[in-house]
Amino acid sequence: MTPYIHDIGGAPVIIGAGLAGLMTALHLSPQPVVLLSRTSLGTDTSSTLAQGGLAASLGEDDSPDLHLADTLAAGDGLCDEQMARRVVEAAPLAVENLIRLGVSFDRALDGQLRLGLEAAHSRRRIVHAADATGHQLFHALLAVARRTRSITIMEGATALRLVVAEGRIVGLLAVLHSGVFALRTRRVVLATGGIGGLFCDTTNPLASFGHGLALAACAGAELADLEFVQFHPTALDNPRRPMPLISEAVRGEGALLVDEHGHRFLTDTPGAELASRDVVARAIADQLAAGHRVYLDARRCLGQKFAKRFPAIDAACKQAGIDPAVKPIPVRPAAHYHMGGVAVDAEGRSSVSGLWACGEVARTGLHGANRLASNSLAELAATAAWVAGCIAGTSAGWQWPRMPAMVAVRPDPSSIRQEVSNALGIVRNGKGLSAAVANLLPIAVGDTAAADPALVALLMAIAALKREESRGSHYRSDFPGRNPEALPSRLTLCTAFESAVALSCQISERSC
Numbered sequence: 001m002t003p004y005i006h007d008i009g010g011a012p013v014i015i016g017a018g019l020a021g022l023m024t025a026l027h028l029s030p031q032p033v034v035l036l037s038r039t040s041l042g043t044d045t046s047s048t049l050a051q052g053g054l055a056a057s058l059g060e061d062d063s064p065d066l067h068l069a070d071t072l073a074a075g076d077g078l079c080d081e082q083m084a085r086r087v088v089e090a091a092p093l094a095v096e097n098l099i100r101l102g103v104s105f106d107r108a109l110d111g112q113l114r115l116g117l118e119a120a121h122s123r124r125r126i127v128h129a130a131d132a133t134g135h136q137l138f139h140a141l142l143a144v145a146r147r148t149r150s151i152t153i154m155e156g157a158t159a160l161r162l163v164v165a166e167g168r169i170v171g172l173l174a175v176l177h178s179g180v181f182a183l184r185t186r187r188v189v190l191a192t193g194g195i196g197g198l199f200c201d202t203t204n205p206l207a208s209f210g211h212g213l214a215l216a217a218c219a220g221a222e223l224a225d226l227e228f229v230q231f232h233p234t235a236l237d238n239p240r241r242p243m244p245l246i247s248e249a250v251r252g253e254g255a256l257l258v259d260e261h262g263h264r265f266l267t268d269t270p271g272a273e274l275a276s277r278d279v280v281a282r283a284i285a286d287q288l289a290a291g292h293r294v295y296l297d298a299r300r301c302l303g304q305k306f307a308k309r310f311p312a313i314d315a316a317c318k319q320a321g322i323d324p325a326v327k328p329i330p331v332r333p334a335a336h337y338h339m340g341g342v343a344v345d346a347e348g349r350s351s352v353s354g355l356w357a358c359g360e361v362a363r364t365g366l367h368g369a370n371r372l373a374s375n376s377l378a379e380l381a382a383t384a385a386w387v388a389g390c391i392a393g394t395s396a397g398w399q400w401p402r403m404p405a406m407v408a409v410r411p412d413p414s415s416i417r418q419e420v421s422n423a424l425g426i427v428r429n430g431k432g433l434s435a436a437v438a439n440l441l442p443i444a445v446g447d448t449a450a451a452d453p454a455l456v457a458l459l460m461a462i463a464a465l466k467r468e469e470s471r472g473s474h475y476r477s478d479f480p481g482r483n484p485e486a487l488p489s490r491l492t493l494c495t496a497f498e499s500a501v502a503l504s505c506q507i508s509e510r511s512c
Helices: 019-028 064-074 081-100 133-147 211-218 248-252 277-289 303-309 311-319 375-392 414-423 430-444 451-466 493-511
Strands: 004-006 013-015 033-037 151-155 158-165 168-176 179-184 188-190 229-236 256-259 294-297 329-338 341-343 355-357
Touching: 013 019, 013 211, 019 033, 019 133, 019 375, 064 081, 081 375, 133 151, 133 375, 158 211, 188 211, 211 341, 211 355, 211 451, 211 493, 229 248, 229 277, 256 277, 277 294, 277 329, 303 311, 341 355, 355 375, 414 430, 414 451, 430 451, 430 493, 451 493
Parallel strands: 004 179, 013 033, 013 188, 033 151, 188 355
Antiparallel strands: 158 168, 168 179, 229 329, 256 294, 294 329
16 A cells, blocks of 8 residues: 655654653654654543652652662662663652643642652652542643644554664654555654553553554664563452552552451561562462452551542442442452663664654663662653653754555454463463464564564563573563573564574474
8 A cells, every 4th residue: 555645844753642752742842743643632541541650759858869779679680770860860850840731749738749658669759640640641741732833643643664764764654544644754752652452461551562662673673671571469350451550559558468368468578568569469479379369458548538549549449349448459460561662772762763762662771670660650751851852953854765555454462462461471481482482473474463463472572581580570480590690681673583483493393
């Protein structure tokens, strides 16, 4: 299908209109920018579903050094300390900037920002907007973006491929209303969010399959740490998908994790209910595997105050027939956040000239092997400004090749979710990962709607196979120990395909 070419004057294009995309576009103002949104703005995205807050050292007993120490501890040896320091030092200013843009955070009676406590934080440093921080941030920023004349928003547009010539971005192909169109640009920002939609149990929108990772990989970009997937310990255990999140802030207020007999099974774990997410998620998974149910009990610490403190969570629970004031909440882990992503430098630049990444799709090095709660909003609020500043200093250029033809196929991960959930869940092993690679490879090179999701899952499985240790959110039952040296993993589409083909051949030979 020959694409219709939109002339945008070489303006930067941002793929993804969640918080990362909106903030980058606003920082680029008054420079013209085109923002592509896969759905109608206001439809649920990972940004709007985010209940947690933004971590920043704002308390009198806190400091960026303490915030950094907690971040590095959670990252289990894989954080880029220089990048982590830069983000935590920028976080307080990012909060001030969001307030100026119209975001209304919770305040105490004296007017000071109310600071919450979440897992693995040594201080109260989480700013919230009730229990719907992402929703509040998104709509505040969207309102400003709609008033900003330099921002052109294309709703319902799904990027299909980035166009690369001589090692640099020269445009992209997208589909809108079943028609393929092309945008000629030498500056593209990926702000497409995470990969939770690849899993059966997830708190992310079901369409969040790692779209930006597929685009970047096919453009030749380097990817890093794809094996690290954070499973939030406490999603509401019911049939609804995506699963409503029971925010870590509930445990920060004193709620306890218990089994069906009321037994508190984390008492001997350092940090107990507020241990790092990977530790709590594995503990809950162990309980479920042993045939137990797991509940979050907030009756004693909050009781009748629950609805006022957590109105959105209260509504989700009551929709499922549970009143948290009088009943414990059934919970289970769910895929929530991807620490890996497009490998970027301190300004968000990828290994492909003209391609940047911001937000969850980017691997900045802040999170390492396990994200510290509420650091993701701090990261995107800080890095969006750095990405925009870098782009603003580049030239649009103006020599374009002919745009290639493309078939309009919107990606759909539904057919591979069970495969991904089985192989890349909380506990992994070489046998399951190898089988997944062999099963995903033919789908990834096909031309079905499952191809791009299968490609992302294949890349993740290859990365998980190569990491023969357990670290942070990556747990291998066949390699339960940690290697003495913590090294990030890096791959490209070419190196991943080489590994996948070689492994598939080995499996075929063994089966003959």
